[in-house]
Amino acid sequence: MRKTDSHRERRDRSEKFQTFTRPKVKVTRISESGKIYIDYKDTETLRRLLTGNGKMLSRKRTGICAMEQRMVARAVKQARFMALVPYASTSF
Numbered sequence: 001m002r003k004t005d006s007h008r009e010r011r012d013r014s015e016k017f018q019t020f021t022r023p024k025v026k027v028t029r030i031s032e033s034g035k036i037y038i039d040y041k042d043t044e045t046l047r048r049l050l051t052g053n054g055k056m057l058s059r060k061r062t063g064i065c066a067m068e069q070r071m072v073a074r075a076v077k078q079a080r081f082m083a084l085v086p087y088a089s090t091s092f
Contacts, residue, residue: 028071036068037071
């Protein structure tokens with residue numbers, strides 16, 4: 001009888017911690033020449049790749065490849081410089 005109780009506890013514990021698969025964020029575009037790029041003027045997409053504090057999310061969180069992550073970093077920095085995206089959040 002104790003084996004089933006411990007099995008039930010383990011099952012309850014595992015159900016408590018559910019893993020949710022995050023949807024992949026599509027950030028890249030393809031130009032007419034066939035080059036892949038990320039537009040720094042697309043602020044809505046860039047905001048989805050930032051935390052509430054203004055930090056860039058990791059590749060593991062966003063699900064993009066290394067080349068795209070470098071392009072995102074460049075686009076976010078460019079958008080920050082052009083004041084399209086804030087450097088940090090204003091609320092404390």
